[in-house]
Structure formats: structure tokens, C-alpha cells
Amino acid sequence: MPLRVYNTLTRQKEDFQTVTPGRVTMYLCGPTVYKPSHIGHMVGPVIFDTVKRYLSYSGYGVTFVVNITDVDDKIIGEATKRNTTMAAVAKEIEQDYFDNLKVMGVDSIDHFPRATEHIQGMLDIIGTLVEKGYAYPLNGDVYFDCTKDDDYGKLSRRSIEEMLAGTRVEANDRKRSPADFALWKGSKPGEPCWESPWGPGRPGWHIECSAMAKKLLGESIDIHGGGLDLMFPHHENELAQSESCSGKPFARYWMHNGLMQSSGQAGKVGGQHDRHGDLLAEKQQQEAAKISKSTGAGSFKDLLKSHAPETVRFFLLATHYRSPIDFSDERLQETAKSLEGFHRLFKTYERIAGTSFFAITPAATRTEAQESPSLGLPAFQEELSSLRQRFLDAMDDDFNTGGAVGVLFDLRKTLNGFIAEQKLETGSPKPEAVAALTAGMTVLKELSNLLGVFRVAPAKAAAADDGLVNGLMELVIQIRADARKNKNFAVSDLIRDQLKALKITLEDRPEKTLWRRG
RNA sequence: GGCUCCGUAGCCAAGUGGCUAAGGCAGUGGAUUGCAAAUCCACCAUCCCCGGUUCGAAUCCGGGCGGAGCCUCCA
CATH class of the missing domain: 3.40.50.620 (HUPs)
Structure with a gap:
């Protein structure tokens, strides 16, 4: 096409x-x-x-x-x-x-x-x-x-x-x-x-x-x-x-x-508000500034205090470029939520392959991308090419980034399914299956690069005390693992619930327990 | 008033003549789990209303209702 x-x-x-x-x-x-x-x-x-x-x-x-x-x-x-x-x-x-x-x-x-x-x-x-x-x-x-x-x-x-x-x-x-x-x-x-x-x-x-x-x-x-x-x-x-x-x-x-x-207001962001801004009484201006945080009329730098740039970029590209976009804080939060699954997949991949998704260098051109080597897993490979094709078809149709974004989610589902089906997270996975996963992740990198998303690892919620937190979490998880081994679920569940209240989520994997903020 | 554009599930949104109308968020059921989390599977819309064209329309045409932008040196 x-x-x-x-x-x-x-x-x-x-x-x-x-x-x-x-x-x-x-x-x-x-x-x-x-x-x-x-x-x-x-x-x-x-x-x-x-x-x-x-x-x-x-x-x-x-x-x-x-x-x-x-x-x-x-x-x-x-x-x-x-x-x-x-x-x-x-x-x-x-x-x-x-x-x-x-x-x-x-x-x-x-x-x-x-x-x-x-x-x-x-x-x-x-x-x-x-x-x-x-x-x-x-x-x-x-x-x-x-x-x-x-x-x-x-x-x-x-x-x-x-x-x-x-x-x-x-x-x-x-x-x-x-x-x-x-x-x-x-x-x-x-x-x-x-x-x-x-x-x-x-x-x-x-x-x-x-x-x-x-x-x-x-x-x-x-x-x-x-x-x-x-x-x-x-x-x-x-x-x-x-x-x-x-x-x-x-x-x-x-x-x-x-x-x-x-959202919920007439007019484009930064339009009417600004035009008559000078005419407003000072008090009204202060009021307007307060409102602007939720309407998007505030400064972009302020917006970035509560939303990751990648979330904003994804949000903008999820709608067709010729359509008006309704700005709202809720919408951005929803977008951020939908991206979490990708970041979990990137971490999962890192655990399996031992290398970072963000270090993958995909094909830079369409021609190059189509010359991928055989994976020895024809069904999976075919699915990857078909997803890529759907993505490119959408982009070929007047840069339909909204449609392309949908394909990205389908690709995520396919990769997660492959990980589950091949049991890549448990035991010792077959090297060819890991290689196939890498090929799949490479397609994801290739396509997300086109949208300019997932280019770098998200900024860590990092703080100076990260080392301490990591150490403490390791300790807590160890204690909880012992409790679970002894079927002392009252203790293990208490720990998990209390951590949840501190906005820390635990994931009990067959191999080990993972934790994350949020 | 004139000129454009839009109206798809609870919310966001792709699709503009023909397979079962993408995908996300929320929700429901199942697999998995000690219970969770994560993941997977399944379910969840006949496309604002009326009329027309067509073998066939969300998709084309006419009318109506609703919303937006421009006509003001605002991206």
C-alpha cells in the first residue's frame, strides 16, 4: 500500500x-x-x-x-x-x-x-x-x-x-x-x-x-x-x-x-483564556491560573510535574492528528495506566534475556526490517510480520497513529502470550525461544521508535535512599518468603497488605518475589 | 450570519461501501496462585435521529438534532 x-x-x-x-x-x-x-x-x-x-x-x-x-x-x-x-x-x-x-x-x-x-x-x-x-x-x-x-x-x-x-x-x-x-x-x-x-x-x-x-x-x-x-x-x-x-x-x-x-469547556487550550487575559482583574487571573492546571492551559513544564513526557506523547498520538483532542488529567492518567503493561513487559524481557529492551537497535528502514532472518518458529514469526504489516498499513493511511497504537497493544499481547506459552519465565528456557522473543521485542522497538515512544528507560522514581530501600525490601521479602514456606500466611499476607498501603506491590513469581512502587 | 469539520460500547478511540465493527481504560467470568499480583483466555456496541441510493452503508446523498474550529496576527 x-x-x-x-x-x-x-x-x-x-x-x-x-x-x-x-x-x-x-x-x-x-x-x-x-x-x-x-x-x-x-x-x-x-x-x-x-x-x-x-x-x-x-x-x-x-x-x-x-x-x-x-x-x-x-x-x-x-x-x-x-x-x-x-x-x-x-x-x-x-x-x-x-x-x-x-x-x-x-x-x-x-x-x-x-x-x-x-x-x-x-x-x-x-x-x-x-x-x-x-x-x-x-x-x-x-x-x-x-x-x-x-x-x-x-x-x-x-x-x-x-x-x-x-x-x-x-x-x-x-x-x-x-x-x-x-x-x-x-x-x-x-x-x-x-x-x-x-x-x-x-x-x-x-x-x-x-x-x-x-x-x-x-x-x-x-x-x-x-x-x-x-x-x-x-x-x-x-x-x-x-x-x-x-x-x-x-x-x-x-x-x-x-x-x-x-475537557468540558468550550474553546481550544490557551485560546480564549489568553486572549482576554489582560482584561481580567488580578483576582480572576489567579482563579484562571488555578483552573488552568486541569484544563491544560497552564505551562507545559507544570504539566510535566504530574505526567511523564512519554505519557503525553502517547496520549497525543493515540488520536488521529486531524481530530481535536480533548485534554484532561483523567485521560492522561488513563494513558499512563495503559503504558504500565509495556514497562512490565520490558522488565520481564530483561529478566529473561539478560539485556535491556532499550538497548535493542532495530532496523532503521522498512526495507531493512523486512529482511529478518528465520526464527525456526514459523507461526510466531508470521504473526510478528502480520502485526508489523498492520502497523505500517495504518501509518501509510495518512499517518494513522491511533490505529498504529492499537497494533502496539496487540503486539504486547502476542509477546506476553509467547512468554507464557514457552514458559520463558520458569526453569531454563530454550535458547531458540529466547532468541525468538528477542526478535519479537525488536519488532516492538522498531515500531515504537516510529512513534517516538519507549526510546529510553523511564526515569526512576529514584532517590538518594534507593540503596537503603532496596536493602530493606530484600530483607522484608526474605522474611516473608520464610513465613510462606512455613505456611504462615497470616504473616505473609499482613506484610503484603501493609506494603500495599505504602504503595508497594508484590508479585510472587515461581522463582522469586518481585516488588514495585505503585 | 458565512466557511469548514465532527457525533462509533460506561469513558477514550481506530475503522469512511461488503469477512465475526481494531485497541485502551473500567467491568464480568475462567485459567494460574495458599490467597493475591502479573499474565493469558472469554464476555461486553448493529455505529445521534429520520428518509434515500445500493444486492449490500457506521461508511455515499438529503433533512433534523447536538458539538467543535475559523471568519479577530491563537500551534
């Missing part, structure tokens, strides 16, 4: 064909760095990181660019409020963003261009647009003339007339048409500015993406991604100015991810 991708431009799934065979260029709209990330900011990066992983696995050479918008009215506003500079705010928030990407395992982005480092590229495009008659200067600003662009509105499927019908027209605006948008904004005294043929000013919102995509990826790119909320006006305008400038198609596939929403 060939890879199919849903294209917002055509509103259908299309066979995936790149501009240059074997190569993919991807551009994702990144953050405006004026406030620390909330969970909504992680949705796009996690999804498109996964897209890149899958494309690379499928054999493409992929270049992935995410921009940083470090010049913007909101950053200026934040800087004024904090009595500092736009650059200082931008730098601080950008670092917060990078920290969050790192912890989420988003490490496939090749370039993070900053808007302020590409001003000349923007001026070049604006110059060309003015020359070609697509744009006009007006009192230090430069506007794009939407009426000059025949197919303006093709991405969001709206006509200029329709848009104007529903919008209030600002009376003091001297733009030729209210739909026209700023490519360049003349600056007021004291504001950050750059020199330009039209006087000092700063770029409009959309032009930076056109300039940076062109510079780093070329005039025609393969995939342009972003949140659904950016489709209009941002992407529509970006597309209009890029194509008017180059005369070539700007992006082959427009991919829009659904937005994170607060």
Missing part, C-alpha cells in the same frame, strides 16, 4: 509524491515566543516529528524546518510589560520551547530559523511582490493586494466577498481592500525596527514563513504543516504571497493538525 496523505488543499487523501524523488521537504509553523509553551504547542511538533520518523523509515531523505517567530506585537507587548527588550523575551521563551521539545523526544527538526535572522529574505520577496504589482506601499506599510491574486482563498475555501460579509471593517483603515494584509509594518518610535525601501519597520506575520521556507527548502516544498487554526489567515496569506512571488506551487501537501481542547 502506498503512502497516502490528506491534503487540505484538495480535501482528500492523495498518493504521496514528492517534488524531488526520494526527498521530502517539510515546514512546520512554530511558536511566537512570547509566553511559555502549553500542551497545545507540543501537538504539532510531536505529530510532525512522527511524520518525519515515518518518512525516513520509508526511505526518504527528509529536511524538516520549524520557524521561531521572534518579532511580533505580542512579544513587544510582553517586553513592555516586563520592562525588558523583545530580544530578551524571545530568547527566554525560545529556550523554554526547546527544553519542552527535547523532553518530548522531538529531535528530528533540522533547522529552527528565527524571523529576525531572515529580514533581508523577506524584503526581497516584498520587493518582488511590489514590482509585480501584487503589493502596494502605504504610509510606511506594505500591503498584499488580495484582489490581484486570482486564486486567493483556495486553501481555506473562502472568497474575499464572503469574508468581508462577516467581518467588521475597520473605519480608519486605508487599505484598498479590508482583506489585504500587511507584508511590512512601519514602526512607531521606540519599537524594534529594520531599515527597508519603505522606511523603518518590521515584517508582517506571514512573510517570515514564506522567506524562510524559500531560503531553507526552496520555492516548492512538499509538506507544510501547522495547527488548524493557522489555515486562515496565516497559511492562506503565506501561500498567496509565496506563489505570487515565485509563480510556482508553494506546497504540495498542506497538513493541518486538530487542536487541543479543554
Whole structure:
């Protein structure tokens, strides 16, 4: 099955064909760095990181660019409020963003261009647009003339007339048409500015993406991604100015991810709350901050205090990328619970094979993966290939990570079943059976790598007293084992119950007793 | 008001014309266990409502009800 991708431009799934065979260029709209990330900011990066992983696995050479918008009215506003500079705010928030990407395992982005480092590229495009008659200067600003662009509105499927019908027209605006948008904004005294043929000013919102995509990826790119909320006006305008400038198609596939929403509340995470934030009385703001913990509108770093990054990543990928995701603390807890079984399987594997699941290096490409050696256990091997195939079929169908996640659970069940059936945990298992299990675990590693999960061992609940706790537990388990040997179940059950109250669970295995927190 | 999108079990969710409608969480029964835990097996939905197209629809079309996003420089 060939890879199919849903294209917002055509509103259908299309066979995936790149501009240059074997190569993919991807551009994702990144953050405006004026406030620390909330969970909504992680949705796009996690999804498109996964897209890149899958494309690379499928054999493409992929270049992935995410921009940083470090010049913007909101950053200026934040800087004024904090009595500092736009650059200082931008730098601080950008670092917060990078920290969050790192912890989420988003490490496939090749370039993070900053808007302020590409001003000349923007001026070049604006110059060309003015020359070609697509744009006009007006009192230090430069506007794009939407009426000059025949197919303006093709991405969001709206006509200029329709848009104007529903919008209030600002009376003091001297733009030729209210739909026209700023490519360049003349600056007021004291504001950050750059020199330009039209006087000092700063770029409009959309032009930076056109300039940076062109510079780093070329005039025609393969995939342009972003949140659904950016489709209009941002992407529509970006597309209009890029194509008017180059005369070539700007992006082959427009991919829009659904937005994170607060459970039980109207609106997307970080949307309405922030918009009127400044208008709220201080007391109401405090109240809002309290609520935000449960709605996901709080900072991402705060969220990570109560949830593992892997849980968040899994949670985001369990739903199809085009659907809205309902955020709630309960949902995340449920996800964490569903992952425990995987981590128990990894430990079980380690006991059986003596090596860590996380040390397994699986096949890096699809072609490589299909050349697996024979296991001498045809039925098991066939089941593994069939599961892999189901996983890849799901991914080939517009990156259906939700379906793929389901296969991962099936694979877990198969591996657990194999362990039980082959009695790998008791006595001395057959080496070929252990080798087969390793082959199965390798498939699990291969597929989970594509989603960017289970890449490293979970951070231990570690504390300095770990050695002491381990020693004490060994002692307690020894005492309990003696009691059990003597059929003194009153004592052994008391120990187990009391430990349970301390959030320690015991597992009596045939060989020995295991313990774990939680 | 205009433009998009969505409505699948108690909850989350995949599936968009045809085998017994994935999977997770919760629940029930069984195997296993001294009892548990863990694991495995089994059970648990005719797909918001009405009408239409079709040999056949959760899946296509029309209408209704309900929800969401955008039209406001928000990922």
C-alpha cells in the first residue's frame, strides 16, 4: 500500500509524491515566543516529528524546518510589560520551547530559523511582490493586494466577498481592500525596527514563513504543516504571497493538525483564556491560573510535574492528528495506566534475556526490517510480520497513529502470550525461544521508535535512599518468603497488605518475589 | 450570519461501501496462585435521529438534532 496523505488543499487523501524523488521537504509553523509553551504547542511538533520518523523509515531523505517567530506585537507587548527588550523575551521563551521539545523526544527538526535572522529574505520577496504589482506601499506599510491574486482563498475555501460579509471593517483603515494584509509594518518610535525601501519597520506575520521556507527548502516544498487554526489567515496569506512571488506551487501537501481542547469547556487550550487575559482583574487571573492546571492551559513544564513526557506523547498520538483532542488529567492518567503493561513487559524481557529492551537497535528502514532472518518458529514469526504489516498499513493511511497504537497493544499481547506459552519465565528456557522473543521485542522497538515512544528507560522514581530501600525490601521479602514456606500466611499476607498501603506491590513469581512502587 | 469539520460500547478511540465493527481504560467470568499480583483466555456496541441510493452503508446523498474550529496576527 502506498503512502497516502490528506491534503487540505484538495480535501482528500492523495498518493504521496514528492517534488524531488526520494526527498521530502517539510515546514512546520512554530511558536511566537512570547509566553511559555502549553500542551497545545507540543501537538504539532510531536505529530510532525512522527511524520518525519515515518518518512525516513520509508526511505526518504527528509529536511524538516520549524520557524521561531521572534518579532511580533505580542512579544513587544510582553517586553513592555516586563520592562525588558523583545530580544530578551524571545530568547527566554525560545529556550523554554526547546527544553519542552527535547523532553518530548522531538529531535528530528533540522533547522529552527528565527524571523529576525531572515529580514533581508523577506524584503526581497516584498520587493518582488511590489514590482509585480501584487503589493502596494502605504504610509510606511506594505500591503498584499488580495484582489490581484486570482486564486486567493483556495486553501481555506473562502472568497474575499464572503469574508468581508462577516467581518467588521475597520473605519480608519486605508487599505484598498479590508482583506489585504500587511507584508511590512512601519514602526512607531521606540519599537524594534529594520531599515527597508519603505522606511523603518518590521515584517508582517506571514512573510517570515514564506522567506524562510524559500531560503531553507526552496520555492516548492512538499509538506507544510501547522495547527488548524493557522489555515486562515496565516497559511492562506503565506501561500498567496509565496506563489505570487515565485509563480510556482508553494506546497504540495498542506497538513493541518486538530487542536487541543479543554475537557468540558468550550474553546481550544490557551485560546480564549489568553486572549482576554489582560482584561481580567488580578483576582480572576489567579482563579484562571488555578483552573488552568486541569484544563491544560497552564505551562507545559507544570504539566510535566504530574505526567511523564512519554505519557503525553502517547496520549497525543493515540488520536488521529486531524481530530481535536480533548485534554484532561483523567485521560492522561488513563494513558499512563495503559503504558504500565509495556514497562512490565520490558522488565520481564530483561529478566529473561539478560539485556535491556532499550538497548535493542532495530532496523532503521522498512526495507531493512523486512529482511529478518528465520526464527525456526514459523507461526510466531508470521504473526510478528502480520502485526508489523498492520502497523505500517495504518501509518501509510495518512499517518494513522491511533490505529498504529492499537497494533502496539496487540503486539504486547502476542509477546506476553509467547512468554507464557514457552514458559520463558520458569526453569531454563530454550535458547531458540529466547532468541525468538528477542526478535519479537525488536519488532516492538522498531515500531515504537516510529512513534517516538519507549526510546529510553523511564526515569526512576529514584532517590538518594534507593540503596537503603532496596536493602530493606530484600530483607522484608526474605522474611516473608520464610513465613510462606512455613505456611504462615497470616504473616505473609499482613506484610503484603501493609506494603500495599505504602504503595508497594508484590508479585510472587515461581522463582522469586518481585516488588514495585505503585 | 458565512466557511469548514465532527457525533462509533460506561469513558477514550481506530475503522469512511461488503469477512465475526481494531485497541485502551473500567467491568464480568475462567485459567494460574495458599490467597493475591502479573499474565493469558472469554464476555461486553448493529455505529445521534429520520428518509434515500445500493444486492449490500457506521461508511455515499438529503433533512433534523447536538458539538467543535475559523471568519479577530491563537500551534
